[in-house]
Amino acid sequence: MITTQSLKERWTIFKEQNPKARIRDAAKELGVSEADLLATQVGETVQRLEGDFREILKDIPTLGYVMALTRNDTIVHERKGVYEKVSFNDHVGLVLGPDIDLRLFMSHWHFGFAVDENGRKSLQFFDLDGSAVHKIYLTDKSDETAYEALIQKYYAVEQIPLIVTVPYPDKEDSVSNEEVDDQAFKKEWLAMQDTHEFFGLLRKYKLDREQGLRMAPEGHAQLISVDQLKRIFETAAEREVPIMVFASSAGCIQIHTGPIKKLVSMGPWYNILDPEFNMHLREDQIHSIWVTRKPTKDGIVTGLDLFDKQGNSIALIFGKRKPGIPEMKEWQQVVYEAITA
Template sequence: METISLKEQYLAFKAENPKKRIRDIAAALNVSEAELLMTSLGENVIILENTFDALLKEITGLGYVMALTRNEYCVHERKGIYENVSFSPHAGLVLGPDIDLRLFMSQWKLGFAVEDNNLKSFQFFDGNGVAIHKIYLTDKSNVENYHELVARFRKADQQAVVLFPTEPAAKPALPDEEIDVAAFQEAWTGLQDTHEFFGLLKRFNLNRTQALRLAPAGFAKQINTDDFKGVVQHCAEQQVPIMVFVGNHGCIQIHTGTVTRIVEMDTWFNVLDPEFNLHLRMDAVAAVWHVVKPSADGDVNSIELFDNEGEMIVQLFGKRKPGLPELKEWREILANMS
């Protein structure tokens, strides 16, 4: 019996489902997105050298592009220019007014230059072939610079890479009765910076949703999806600037600014603005929390959405910078939630 190659399966599936995205086709064929891309090596896909930090430092030359970061249930797309790109042993940073990223490069294992229907992009994946971050050219981008970068960072060996999928080591949460809840709550109320919260979780060996359940009184409240939608809608109507965080284990992408056009389609809640798009699967949201974290500049309020596994899907704050108190308008919107 003749074996049908993955490439043949991919092409046949695309022919029958022309509107399906590659991520969905990969799931249907029980392979990774990176494996499907590698079926087009030598045609419209090129493997890049694993010197992604050096490449990212050159992305500014592309000019105006679209940055895309997603997790299982939310897609975050932001247009702008990559600026102020830097790397430390702990993380990479892109700190432009439009493109704002936190990069965890140990997870970045594969990179490709892809041209699909005249759409040019750089795409980066983890060791399982799951997408971490993508950079798409726009009609304002420097195409000549793109081709120069592809030539410079092209890997000499263009043979498909064999993936060795690994399961992330899930850290089981301690039972509540083994947590020093009083000490944890005291440490929470003593926070001086929202960035200290991750260290707080590690110190007390808590996962995030467990921490919210055990939070000091008045610092974490479970709300519903309609509350979340209402907050975003009010921010849009009043043009209150917010910060929208979406991430995965290799990249966190942040939009800071207003949102305007809110569109719900089937199970998707969307922001469809010229510079910023968000696509959120509401049927995957298992819990929504209103969280308060103390800081040297006063309390900071966030809305945090989680899936069934307790993984963060998306996080919202009012626009703020260190040294400045939280926006009064953001607090008022949260105070008026149903």
């Protein structure tokens, strides 16, 4: 068993040897979770929070203009703005502002911390296994007085530099293709009236997401390359076609809707570096990219599904759209040109 003191010492040495390493990468190298590492700093640069995290989120609008960050191993999604219209139906929540747009799954919110990284202040939330689900960073436009008041309101009685994380069991295997009624699945795909019906379709046939795409009707799912994905981003930026970028952790889906402008490659990372929205995508960790076409009552919806080597969803990308409004022809053209060039 790793004691808090020995882990703290190991992390100190690691930071000295790798001064630019992110805490998520340090945790992997040290064989622990990000939350485990962060907890070693409780009483110094970190304060533990307690209480109903739904109530904390309802108080986030008092902070004003902040930066919301949600990530998985392959993509980092950062969006600046104000938390608005925060609501919950039991353990499922919504944040529905024009800038900060989130879907929250509170059964995955187990640990909360207030963090001060050399003056960069944030609220950080973690799953039971210690993986980050969502982080909220103050900006120079944020209300620091409200931030301090929020910490005091939810300040944990016991500020102990140790947490107990529990790994989740491995995902259950999906059924083999031979066990699926292929024709019935295709028929139900073609009968969809809303893109959200796809989740129910996968559950019904006990398929994982990529498996479902492999079994799609002819012409409704197509593999493309990373270069074609980048061409889609570049053309959308050039033509000012607004897009939607969904990135998720286990406890949060974060969505950017709007145009993109500045695209930059830095080593393995492909980046969108705009004033209000940043995306950092590890090209070398993308295993497959699918262009999907799903029928709805408003017509075909064209999307991009990105997966890693383990079959985990990295991100979803669409043209900007709302229910009741047909998909933009400009977006369909951007995708068509990129995959046929």
